Amino acid sequence: MGSNQLRERIVRMFLQHEGEVISGEQLRLKLGVSRTAVWKHIKQLRAQGYAIEAVPSRGYRLDTRPDVLLPIVIKAGLNTAIIAKSIECHVELDSTNLRAHTLAEQGAPEGSVVVAECQTSGRGRMGRSWSSPPGVNVYTSVVLRPILALSEATQLTFLAAVAVARAIEKVCDVRVSVKWPNDILLNGKKIAGLLNELTAETEGIHYVVLGIGVNLNMEESQFPPDLRYPATSVLLETGQRVDRVAFIRTLFTELDALYVLLLERGFAPIRLAWEALFDLVGSAVSVDDGGVGVSVSGVVIGIAADGALLLDTGSAHPRTIYSGDVRPATLA
């Protein structure tokens, strides 16, 4: 076994026995190495940010771990049915969505996830880029293979928005809202975005990549200057740093629960959960298609059974909108 694998096993043992002291002898026997080798690896783990306390005549205890996104760390304490059964973590990627597409094409099972500490070409909706500095946020993509008609694929966007909103609320103790169809707002500013991409075959969806970016510990100076919509991070709004490992575990748990719910009970409960987070009903907005430059203004009535946005534009019938970028009239 190589040194990296040995250290991974030590970390796994500590994470499986959180807060407990593990004796040098237990570690030695489990790993099949000398006590001196155990000590050497403990020292190296300390240098990587693991606060491992030597408890006299008893052994070692892990007090705190670094906030790095590694499969073994994320998996410890994660109990999901479908999502994140397989986790791939990268220090740097062009885009987690691109990597997830490659994995999906190679036959990766449903629920496989890709995580990156930073992205060099993070992708946003409508051909925009997604600012992805290292070590501060969450950038992840999930491969799904739902048995849904092509027209039902947008259900997954609503599902992901609810999962992200719930994870932020639970871990960061703040209230968030959603902006149709797939932005998450904190204090009216964008805190997370979703880029869901699908590959279809004649008989329906082949696979979907759910791309999720959440601004957790990003500083003011790390935002690009030319944002179309005001953006923020949990740190900027609350002054509190978020434990990214705890966050991503909660995110995968929420995604898992909602995906199982969708498979068992259909879209209706997901839609209700999303509507409870949608506070633009009755507000004047403009929706632009992000491409051709056509913009529609009106008052939000709500969403239709299939998730389309319903706008009162002053004509006899509500206008049904299937895609676009919503801005409150005050920002338009």
Ligand code: BTN
């Ligand atoms: C948006 O424009 O609001 C969508 C942003 C989506 C960003 C995420 S970060 C992880 C995944 N990989 C990407 O390249 N994009 C998505």
